Amino acid sequence: MAVYTHLSADDLEMLIGEYDVGVLVSAKGIAEGVSNSNWLVETTTGRFILTMYEHRVEAADLPFFLGLLDHLSAKGSPVPRTIHDRAGAPFRLIDGKAVALIEFLPGVSIDTPRPGQARAVGEALAGIHLAAADFPGRRENTMALPAWRKLLDDCGDRLSEIDGSLSDLVARELDYLEASWPGDLPRSVIHADLFPDNVLMLGNRVSGLIDFYFACTDIMAYDLAVTHAAWSFTGDDGFRPAIGEALVAGYHQRRPLTSEACQALPILARGAAMRFLASRAYDWLHTPADALVTRKDPMVFARRLAFYEEHGKTVFRPPAG
């Protein structure tokens, strides 16, 4: 949540001049993105998000990410398109760092969704899965099951510094997931990180799906499980069944799940919870307590994992629609 790089007015004016978007009118650094810097830029022709890729996202992946935005947007998905520069390039370099100019979309992120909103999010997620079907790009999911094992192995005995019960839960669940993970469910390009702050809404309508920097080729129903794990719990981890049901129902209505995918939702949700537990536990133990980033509590997803372990089969009843 920061702007890591200073861009002067001259830098910004010169950059905007490389695009056919009019003249710079305003630029405000915005408090979004964990590893990128972002500015809300206004020109004489419109508003845009300017993103500077600081760390994690490799320039080698940008053609995939930015091409995906263009593909989905062209198909009518509520996804910001990439503005290409006058030479047609989707991104440019400033002092060796890649920057991209991206369409600004209206809407606000929802903390406490209503069922009608959750249903719309499920529909929108199915929509991007369908729209991505003929996208030619492919990208491996670098945060799939082998990565969870590796991240948690790297934490080792230090997991007990987070919570005494964590090692047992992790060992038991990793073994289960590795033994039982479904390999043959339908795949597409998935978002893989559709938390509420990556969805913009206007009332009950999804006006924007953003931050595709974990997008990859993987099981579509796993993306729904990630979204379920991210949306269906209150701040203190109470399960909100109406939200989970609305997400799945909205998804299923737009893109019917196969019965195999439906049956796999409980294990996919355990995997989704494990994925965020793994990255958060790793970051928790490897980020100095006084660092400039806010560490996210891994135990939130440990509790959701335990919830899915105990209740997953009853939570994911096959949708009626």
Add this chain to the structure above:
Amino acid sequence: MAVYTHLSADDLEMLIGEYDVGVLVSAKGIAEGVSNSNWLVETTTGRFILTMYEHRVEAADLPFFLGLLDHLSAKGSPVPRTIHDRAGAPFRLIDGKAVALIEFLPGVSIDTPRPGQARAVGEALAGIHLAAADFPGRRENTMALPAWRKLLDDCGDRLSEIDGSLSDLVARELDYLEASWPGDLPRSVIHADLFPDNVLMLGNRVSGLIDFYFACTDIMAYDLAVTHAAWSFTGDDGFRPAIGEALVAGYHQRRPLTSEACQALPILARGAAMRFLASRAYDWLHTPADALVTRKDPMVFARRLAFYEEHGKTVFRPPAG
């Protein structure tokens, strides 16, 4: 440079509903303000800055600050007006914290001004001094000479932790300033903190003067001296005479300085440099190195103070215009 408080979409919608500004369309936390949280808010009728006053600014001072914006704006100064709520209040409370909705102004902040831009800034500063002449509000300058002495006394021997030469410079200059500070120069409400990041420009035009949260009743020429100390040096403290001259000339053209004020500029500039040296040195020694705020280097203003001590009389030749 952060957003300290989370406002949910529901919070924001409810708040915006209290104003006659249409329906919420977008809200982005912006990386501006040291002690306040700020959002760039878009509604169906326009764009606004929403400010939440977190710490330093006391609610008791808000009628002064916000009333000043309205007064200056009504007189045609490039200052954002305060949007009043449906009941006419200039600010509201959310969970005990004051929030205000303020007009959005276009423009970008300049790092490296050109003389034509500095001249426009001098003119704009004179313009708010003139426009403030009949503003009924008064506010003591809580960062005037007695405060510099107090802040630096509180640093005590620890000044040497910053730099070995600092104690001597501070002792010598504080004695000089206390003995010679001019008491009888023309006063008005002044901005008192017009650094480049508090000025928005479109080309050579000043489109916005913002962040009036140090505004107070004090010597007008001191405000020009503050602006001179803030604008006329490069990042590595090279003096830029053409910028300083353009600032003073632009000011003088719009509001001619008295000969007493002209003669006082060297000491006022030493005071201005001391004011920022004092607050930065205090913050440097009282902010943990691992805090979430970036400490500003006090030595920048120690060097500018030493520069004005040595060269002030030749720098501030009486303007020709």
